[in-house]
Amino acid sequence: MTRRVIVVSNRLPVTTSIDKNGQYNYEMSSGGLVSALSSLHGDNFIWLGWPGIGVPQEDRESVSRDLKSLFKSVPVFLSDELSDLYYNGFSNSIIWPLFHYHPGEMNFDDESWEAYTLANRLFAQAIANIYRPGDVVWVHDYHLMILPAMIREEIAVKTREPLSSVEIAFFLHIPFPTSEIYRVLPVRREILLGVLQSDLIGFHTYDYVRHFLSSVSSILKLETTPVGINYDRFVSVGVFPIGITPSRFLEPLKEPSVLNRINELRAKFGPVKILLGVDRLDYIKGLPHKFHAFDIFLSEHPEWEEKVVLVQVAVPSRQDVEEYQNLRGVVNELVGRINGKYGSIEFTPIHFLHRSLDFKELIALYAMSDVCIVSSTRDGMNLVAYEYIACQEERNGQLILSEFAGAAQSLNGAIIVNPWNMEEMAEAIHTALTMSDEKRQETHGMMFHHVSKFTTQFWLENITKEINRIEKEKKLQFEKD
Numbered sequence: 001m002t003r004r005v006i007v008v009s010n011r012l013p014v015t016t017s018i019d020k021n022g023q024y025n026y027e028m029s030s031g032g033l034v035s036a037l038s039s040l041h042g043d044n045f046i047w048l049g050w051p052g053i054g055v056p057q058e059d060r061e062s063v064s065r066d067l068k069s070l071f072k073s074v075p076v077f078l079s080d081e082l083s084d085l086y087y088n089g090f091s092n093s094i095i096w097p098l099f100h101y102h103p104g105e106m107n108f109d110d111e112s113w114e115a116y117t118l119a120n121r122l123f124a125q126a127i128a129n130i131y132r133p134g135d136v137v138w139v140h141d142y143h144l145m146i147l148p149a150m151i152r153e154e155i156a157v158k159t160r161e162p163l164s165s166v167e168i169a170f171f172l173h174i175p176f177p178t179s180e181i182y183r184v185l186p187v188r189r190e191i192l193l194g195v196l197q198s199d200l201i202g203f204h205t206y207d208y209v210r211h212f213l214s215s216v217s218s219i220l221k222l223e224t225t226p227v228g229i230n231y232d233r234f235v236s237v238g239v240f241p242i243g244i245t246p247s248r249f250l251e252p253l254k255e256p257s258v259l260n261r262i263n264e265l266r267a268k269f270g271p272v273k274i275l276l277g278v279d280r281l282d283y284i285k286g287l288p289h290k291f292h293a294f295d296i297f298l299s300e301h302p303e304w305e306e307k308v309v310l311v312q313v314a315v316p317s318r319q320d321v322e323e324y325q326n327l328r329g330v331v332n333e334l335v336g337r338i339n340g341k342y343g344s345i346e347f348t349p350i351h352f353l354h355r356s357l358d359f360k361e362l363i364a365l366y367a368m369s370d371v372c373i374v375s376s377t378r379d380g381m382n383l384v385a386y387e388y389i390a391c392q393e394e395r396n397g398q399l400i401l402s403e404f405a406g407a408a409q410s411l412n413g414a415i416i417v418n419p420w421n422m423e424e425m426a427e428a429i430h431t432a433l434t435m436s437d438e439k440r441q442e443t444h445g446m447m448f449h450h451v452s453k454f455t456t457q458f459w460l461e462n463i464t465k466e467i468n469r470i471e472k473e474k475k476l477q478f479e480k481d
Contacts, residue, residue, distance in 0.1 A: 010091070
C-alpha cells in the first residue's frame, strides 16, 4: 500500500513498563496482529493505541516521543479508572461474553458504556491529530466498534474535510453472534451505527458476515447484500481469515537448543502418547469439556491407561474477575479428580501448567506432541491450531478441532468435533491415537498446505487489495458527482 496506514488497536504493539528508578522501558510485543502487520513499516505506517499502563501527565510528552521514535507508535493515554471501566467493564464484561454466546455472563451498566464511549472518543481525537488527507485508518476489534463514526466526526471538525472523504477499514477478530444473541445488547443500535461508518468491515468467516448482516437488517432495517450494506453509501463487508507466519515457528525448530529441549521432553515422557492443549484460561476455551472427554476416553479405553498423557498449558487470564476465578476452581477440581482416578505414584495422566511459556518452550511442546486438542465453545479463529500444524512436519501430529472455532472452516484434514458432545470428543482422541502413519501424513499434509499458503502476509495483501479497490471506486464516484 502506497498511502499511509494508521493502524488502531486497543493496545500498542509495545510493552511499556517502569523500573524501580522511574525509568520507562519498552519492548516489542508478540502476537498474531503484530506479526501480520510487520510488513507495514517506514513512513507509510503508524500504530496508535493505549500503552497498557497509566502514565502521569508530566511523563506523557517524553513517553510519546520515545514511542514515536523507537516504534512508529502514538499512545492514547487513559486514566486507570477509565481504562478499567472501558476495557474490563464494557469490552470484556459485556461485548466479549455476548459475542462468544455467553449472554448470562454479561453485566451491562451505564457507567461502563459511558467509559467505552469516552475511551473511543479519546482514540478518535488522537487519530484526528495525526491524520493527513489520503491516509487509511484501519481499526481493529471489539474494543473500538463505535470508533469509525467518531473518527469521521473528529476529522471533519479538525480538517473541514467532508465526512465521506476519510477512508476507514474495520476488522473484527472475534466472532459476531447471531442476531438473536446480538439483540440482547442494550446499545445494539449504537454499536452497529458506529461500525457502519467504515468503508470496509472484515470478518474471519462467512458465518460471522451472515450474522452481522442479519443484525443490521433486523435492527436497523437497512438493505443488505451478501457483500455489503446500503447505508448513506455502500459499506463493503468481506471475509478475510487470518493466518500465521510459518517461518516464525519453523526456523527456531532448527536451533540446537530447541532440538535438545524436544529430545529432553520425549525422554521425560518416554513411549507414552502426548495430547496437548494450549489455551488461555477462559470460559470460551472449553477446558472442562476437554478434561471430561479425556476422562471418558480413559474409562472406555482402559488399554490406554498409563500410555497417554494430556499436557494442558492454561495461560492465566483476567485473574481478578470472579467468573475466571470460578473457572480455575472447576478446572483444578477436574484435574485433581482425573489424576486421582487414573494416576499412580509413578504416573500422572494430566500435566496442568497454569502459566505462560517461553516461545521456544512452546514450540518444543508443539513439536514433540502427538495430538493437539482445541475444544473452544466459541472462538474467532484460534491460531493455536495453525501453530501446532506448522511445528508438526516431522511427526505429522493430528488436530482435534472444535467446530465452533473459526479455523474449523479452513483446516480440511482436522478431526472436527462438537465440544459439548464429550463422547464424540473422546472417540476423536481414540481416532487420532490409532490413525495409521499413511493417514496421519495425508491429513497433516492437507493442513500444512493451507497453513503455508494462507499466511498473515496473504491476509494482509487481501485486505489491502480490497481497501485499494474501494478507494478507486470512491474516487470515480466523486468525479461523477
